[in-house]
Amino acid sequence: xxxxxxxxxxxxxxxxxxxxxxxxxIAFLTLNLAGLSLLxxxxxxxxxxxxxxxxxxxxxxxxxxxxVLMGEILFRSGAIEILFDSIDRxxxxxxxxxxxxTIALSTLFGALSGSAVAVAAMLGRSxxxxxAARGYDRRLAAATILSGASLAPIxxxxxxxxxxxxxxxxxxxxxxxxxxxxxxxxAALTLGYVALRVARGAPAGRVEEGRPPAAGSAALAExxxxxPQAPRLTVxxxxxxxxxxxxxxxxxxxxxxxxxxxxxxSAATGVVGACLTxxxxxxxxxxxxxxxxxxxxxxxxxxxxxxxSAKLFSQLLSFSxxxxxxxxxxxxxxxxxxxxxxxxxxxxxxxxxxxxxIAFMLLAIPIYEPIVESLGVDPILFxxxxxxxxxxxxxxxxxxxxxxxxxxxxxxxxxxxxVFRAAWPVVGLFLTGMALFWFAPGLVLWLPxxx
Amino acid sequence: MxxxxxxxxxxxxxxxxxxxxGAAGAALAGxxxxxxxEVGLRYFFAAPTTWSQEWIGYLLLAVIFLAAPDxxxxxxxxxxxxxxxRLAPERGRLLARLGAALGALVAGSxxxxxxxxxWTQAERGVMTNAAHPIPRFLLTTIxxxxxxxxxxxxxxxxxxxxxxxxxxxxxGA
Numbered sequence: 001x002x003x004x005x006x007x008x009x010x011x012x013x014x015x016x017x018x019x020x021x022x023x024x025x026i027a028f029l030t031l032n033l034a035g036l037s038l039l040x041x042x043x044x045x046x047x048x049x050x051x052x053x054x055x056x057x058x059x060x061x062x063x064x065x066x067x068v069l070m071g072e073i074l075f076r077s078g079a080i081e082i083l084f085d086s087i088d089r090x091x092x093x094x095x096x097x098x099x100x101x102t103i104a105l106s107t108l109f110g111a112l113s114g115s116a117v118a119v120a121a122m123l124g125r126s127x128x129x130x131x132a133a134r135g136y137d138r139r140l141a142a143a144t145i146l147s148g149a150s151l152a153p154i155x156x157x158x159x160x161x162x163x164x165x166x167x168x169x170x171x172x173x174x175x176x177x178x179x180x181x182x183x184x185x186x187a188a189l190t191l192g193y194v195a196l197r198v199a200r201g202a203p204a205g206r207v208e209e210g211r212p213p214a215a216g217s218a219a220l221a222e223x224x225x226x227x228p229q230a231p232r233l234t235v236x237x238x239x240x241x242x243x244x245x246x247x248x249x250x251x252x253x254x255x256x257x258x259x260x261x262x263x264x265x266s267a268a269t270g271v272v273g274a275c276l277t278x279x280x281x282x283x284x285x286x287x288x289x290x291x292x293x294x295x296x297x298x299x300x301x302x303x304x305x306x307x308x309s310a311k312l313f314s315q316l317l318s319f320s321x322x323x324x325x326x327x328x329x330x331x332x333x334x335x336x337x338x339x340x341x342x343x344x345x346x347x348x349x350x351x352x353x354x355x356x357x358i359a360f361m362l363l364a365i366p367i368y369e370p371i372v373e374s375l376g377v378d379p380i381l382f383x384x385x386x387x388x389x390x391x392x393x394x395x396x397x398x399x400x401x402x403x404x405x406x407x408x409x410x411x412x413x414x415x416x417x418x419v420f421r422a423a424w425p426v427v428g429l430f431l432t433g434m435a436l437f438w439f440a441p442g443l444v445l446w447l448p449x450x451x
Numbered sequence: 452m453x454x455x456x457x458x459x460x461x462x463x464x465x466x467x468x469x470x471x472x473g474a475a476g477a478a479l480a481g482x483x484x485x486x487x488x489e490v491g492l493r494y495f496f497a498a499p500t501t502w503s504q505e506w507i508g509y510l511l512l513a514v515i516f517l518a519a520p521d522x523x524x525x526x527x528x529x530x531x532x533x534x535x536x537r538l539a540p541e542r543g544r545l546l547a548r549l550g551a552a553l554g555a556l557v558a559g560s561x562x563x564x565x566x567x568x569x570w571t572q573a574e575r576g577v578m579t580n581a582a583h584p585i586p587r588f589l590l591t592t593i594x595x596x597x598x599x600x601x602x603x604x605x606x607x608x609x610x611x612x613x614x615x616x617x618x619x620x621x622x623g624a
Contacts, residue, residue: 021535022550023528029557033564048561049568052594053587056515057508062482065514069479261490264507268486293476301475301518302529308515358529 006320010035010313014363025302028309028362035316051312059264060172061307063162065300066267070274072292074248077278083108083245086238096198098131099144100191106148107155107187116391119149120406129413137203140194142406142414142422147190147429150391150402155183156253160387163307163358167314167365168372170379173256174448178384181443182433186388189429244280248273306358314366322367337375341438344368345385349393361390380448381441385434392430395423464603465524471596472521478513485510505581512590516597523554523601526608547608554605562599569595 010031017027032051036044055061073079105127106119123145131141153160156176165172251273255261261269278284335343348360372382395402397420407419414422437444485503493499522528530550535543569591571577578584 017553018530019534020550020553021530021546022553023523023530025528026550026554026557029561030553033557033560045564046568046571049565049591049594052561052565053512053591056512056594057505057590059504059507059511062486062507062511065479065511066483066486069483260494265486265490268483269490271483272487290476293479294472297472297475297479297514297518298522298525298527300479301515302522302527304511304515305519305522306529 003320003322003325006039007317007322007325010316010322011363024358025306025309028306028313032309032312032316035313035320039316039319047315048312051315052308055308055311056304058166060162060166061304063172063264063267064159064303065296066264066271067159067162068300069292069296070248070252070267070270072296073271073274073278073289076288076292076295077274077281077283079245079274079278079281079283082241082281086241089238090235090242096136096194096202098127098134098136099140099194099198102127102131102141102144103148103187103190103194106145107151107183116149116152116394116402119152120145120402123149124406124410124414128410132413135203137197138414139418139422140197140202142410142419143426144190144194145406146395146402146423147426148187149406150395150426150430151183151186153387153391154179154186154384156180156256158387159303160358160361160390161383163361164365164383164387167361168369168379168383170383171448173262174380175383176256177450178380178444178448179387180447182384182388182437185436185443186430186433189433190426193425193429241281244277247280248277303358307362310362313362317366337377338438340371340375341377341382341385344371345389345434348386348389349396360393378441378445381437381444384444385437388430388434388437392427392434395430396427397423461607464600464607468520468524468600468604471517471600475514475518478510478517482507482510482514501582505579505583509579509585509590513593516593519597520600520604523558523604551605551608555602555609558598558605559602562595562602565591565595565598 013034014027014031017030018024022030032048036048040047102123106123124142128138128141128145132138152158156179158176158179161175161179162172164170165175248270252266252270255266255269275284275289278288348364368386372379391402397403403419403423407414407416410419485507489500489503535546538546569588572591573586573588577587579587579590
């Protein structure tokens with residue numbers, strides 16, 4: 001069987017089963033069982049069982065579950081609400097301040113949860129209605145949510161970075177740290193865009209005397225808006241409230257940077273940091289911990305099951321000769337590294353409008369990995385751009401899971417046209433950022449170089 | 452009137468899935484504990500363990516495959532429902548049943564293959580490749596369990612919720 005036929009058949013089968021609505025892990029199992037039967041036969045069944053076992057016992061993947069657990073504890077304990085109030089107080093009562101709060105909160109949420117969809121849904125339901133009620137431009141508010149949430153796969157701790165690192169044989173610690181500067185630059189680009197829009201007269205809310213709303217729930221936000229005499233945090237108190245939260249941040253990022261813990265270990269220390277943060281705020285309870293564990297097991301096991309089911313695909317690609325064929329094709333093309341990378345980035349940009357980021361990663365990484373190697377591009381730089389690109393794909397209209405999440409969460413506050421119009425400037429900002437990182441790679445590679 | 456055997460079986464399957472999901476949660480807590488223990492022993496007592504990494508791997512396998520049946524029972528797997536959302540409800544339901552049928556077939560086949568491997572490993576006395584090896588069939592059996600029971604839940608979705616409804620509509624159920 002020729003490799004283009006095998007590759008085309010495999011991706012076609014995968015797309016068909018996924019689009020039919022079957023769980024993604026079933027789509028990969030179908031592909032692998034069909035591939036084994038055609039390429040190897042029953043002799044390959046041992047390979048199949050071994051692939052599941054090897055992936056499931058890969059301790060580096062435990063970080064996925066642990067990062068989700070850390071986010072769950074912080075959200076469910078209500079510690080995040082305290083953080084919201086503090087950040088909101090420190091930013092001050094300037095015109096358009098809630099745009100800045102939204103960018104800050106969605107960036108922070110994205111960093112902690114690692115899920116753009118989750119952050120977009122959460123802020124779309126909580127912050128957006130309150131901002132609309134306070135006279136902010138709904139589309140610009142939606143754009144800030146989309147932008148901040150979309151930094152989730154980039155700023156550490158990032159689940160997707162861990163998956164990419166483990167699948168592409170790239171330093172996970174390096175890839176995690178590499179996301180810091182691009183995340184900050186993209187957040188700064190969004191801030192610049194908002195400042196420009198506000199300066200040009202975009203609705204930017206009223207300057208209020210009351211306490212700004214907590215972002216944890218719409219009910220809280222609206223209640224706070226109707227409470228002009230509500231006690232207001234002092235700057236000192238707001239700073240004091242941030243201190244326990246820094247425990248969690250240090251337990252994750254600090255311990256990686258100091259070389260005390262591996263990324264997987266830092267995810268576990270981050271869980272302890274989150275528990276301590278919740279305890280300092282007197283929000284820790286065993287019931288909350290039990291709920292967080294149950295929710296984490298559901299999310300993490302569903303993701304990890306897909307990874308386990310997909311792992312054999314890369315081996316089958318090699319066995320069919322597709323990997324070697326693609327490498328030879330990339331090597332033989334006269335496009336040069338710049339254009340080849342551009343083509344390699346266009347594919348996820350388009351495909352991630354339709355398919356899940358993780359599913360696409362599992363399909364693309366085994367194909368891309370040898371091509372990146374043959375091009376001589378720095379793998380940290382390439383995979384960081386790849387991660388940014390995945391997130392751009394999922395917020396590019398008319399499809400994209402982040403868009404759907406925001407639309408669904410906002411309810412009547414936004415229609416589809418609003419969401420799409422909010423998304424386009426963000427897509428433009430992220431693509432501008434990617435071009436900047438490609439032509440100034442030091443922005444990405446400086447921090448990992450310090451490890 | 453006694454409950455039909457199929458309803459009892461279905462209820463037992465639900466209970467089994469919930470029980471193993473709880474065990475998956477305990478395994479996740481165990482992973483946190485082992486990592487923290489390892490960091491603490493290494494940095495405060497300069498006494499790293501030789502077994503924690505391998506047990507974290509075993510526990511991770513348990514998290515995934517002990518949780519899988521309950522996730523399937525709740526229909527909480529990650530799926531792309533772009534097409535299903537655009538179809539008329541009746542066609543959407545048909546597509547969902549086709550997806551479940553494929554799930555039952557594929558997960559069932561995978562469970563059969565992995566069970567066979569577990570049997571072979573037990574017969575040959577295959578151990579894990581670790582500093583402190585344990586019989587590998589124990590872990591392979593957990594994979595087979597996760598896939599096999601998930602296949603049963605997919606199958607239940609194919610035949611509809613009639614069995615569950617029968618169970619819940621019985622007096623005293």
